[in-house]
Amino acid sequence: MMLLSKTSKVILLTVLTSICFPIFAAGDAQRTVLITGSNRGIGLEFVNQYAAADWRVIATCRSPSKADELQLIADDYSNVVVEQLDVTDAGSVAALAARYVDQPIDLLINNAALLGPRSDQAFNNQDFELAAMQYEVNALGPLRVTQAFINNVREAGPGKVIILGSAAGSNGYLKPPADFYSYRASKAALHFMAHNLAQELASEEIIIGLINPGLVDTRGLADIGPDDPVPEDYAQIVKLIRAGIIKLTPPADSVKAMRQLIDSLSIEQSGVFLNFDGQVMPW
Ligand SMILES: NC(=O)c1ccc[n+]([C@@H]2O[C@H](COP(=O)([O-])OP(=O)(O)OC[C@H]3O[C@@H](n4cnc5c(N)ncnc54)[C@H](OP(=O)(O)O)[C@@H]3O)[C@@H](O)[C@H]2O)c1
Structure with a gap:
């Protein structure tokens, strides 16, 4: 076996490192995800799982000082930063976007939503103020947030935009009883926003993942x-x-399945309404 001198070993090591390091660096580069409505429910579980998978997580919520569970995760993971973001407030969205200018975001997850009480969304008892707020949060919120952060998604080469839709907004999926009048309508509107975004951004290869998380507990x-x-x-x-x-479905199972789906999404699936298990959902 040929024995190398100490100098040859150093040269060989330097050459190997310079060849291999950029490859490893590119493959292992920490990816960034921004999540809306991340203080509870599915959003909180997204934070949990992406933090554990070593992503850089920008965990946004309306009231960080009241987001106790989220703050506990941020205490455990240095890769989680908690930020204030109200998706209905143009000033709040613009202020956060300004703080992240030029920073790539690989995944923008539009999760925040307002379900509201069932009893206030019946034919004989529709709360119209609630309905207007649901349209603001559920349909316009994701559009506003996506608009504000689309350059960050572009910077990621490009990244993906995820929109949490709902079976409740699908004409083809739901059967009687007729309930949740305004929530259903706001989610149907959101689905059309996602459809438009997919067409708008197709030429840039930006994927819009429109996902139903299932019936999640x-x-x-x-x-x-x-x-x-x-x-x-x-x-x-x-x-x-x-x-x-x-x-x-427990939140952990739904989010685990959605993360796999998000990872595998192709441009052909952009704007297509998908269930968390990857099955195509009817409009
Ligand atoms: N759970 C299900 O079975 C199910 C089924 C189909 C679709 N989805 C969709 O999946 C997503 C997550 O559902 P979930 O069950 O986790 O919802 P959730 O438990 O009701 O949580 C909603 C989240 O959105 C936040 N939010 C509400 N208004 C906001 C605003 N103006 N700005 C920023 N954040 C706001 C809430 O924050 P606050 O705590 O401050 O209110 C909360 O963090 C939603 O888009 C929902 O429509 C859920």
């Missing part, structure tokens, strides 16, 4: 015991869960 309904009080709004769904007629 963000209210802990599966854990309500037989003797526990059930909030009136959820009485019907808890009955169906107990009867085994509907099954809720």
Whole structure:
């Protein structure tokens, strides 16, 4: 076996490092995700999982000082930064975008939404102020946020924009009873925003992932015991869960599946309404 001198070993090491390092550096570069509405529910779980996967996480929410669970995650992970962002407030969106100018964002997750009480969204009892706010948060919010951060997504070479849609906004999917009038309408509007964005950004190869997260147990309904009080709004769904007629997906499972789907999304799937398991959803 040929023995190398100390100088030859140093030269060889230097050459190998200079060849290999850029490759490893490019492959291992930390990716960045920005998530809206990340203080609870699915948004919080996205933070959890992307933080553990060593992404740089810009975790946004309306009131960081009240976001106790999110702050605990940020205490554990130095790669998580908590930022204030109200998706209905143009000033709040612009202020955050200004702080991140020229910084690549690989993934922009439009998660924030307003469901509102079921009882206030019935034919005979629609709260119209709530309906207007749902349109602001659910349909216009993602458009406003995507507009503000699209250059960051471009900078990422490009990155992807994710929009959490809902089966509740699908004409083809839902059956009676007729309920959640304004939430459903706001999500249907959001789906069209996503469709337009996909067409708008196709030439730049920016993928718009429109995803239904499934029926996700963000209210802990599966854990309500037989003797526990059930909030009136959820009485019907808890009955169906107990009867085994509907099954809720735990947030961790939904987010894990969505992360895999997001990773694999192709430009052909841009703007297509997909279930969290990758199946195409009807409009
Ligand atoms: N859970 C499901 O079964 C299900 C099914 C289909 C679709 N989705 C969609 O999945 C997404 C997440 O659902 P989820 O169940 O996790 O919702 P959630 O538990 O109701 O949480 C909604 C999040 O949005 C935030 N938010 C509300 N208004 C906001 C605003 N103006 N600006 C910024 N953030 C705002 C909330 O913050 P605050 O705490 O400050 O209110 C909260 O963090 C939503 O888009 C929802 O429509 C969920």
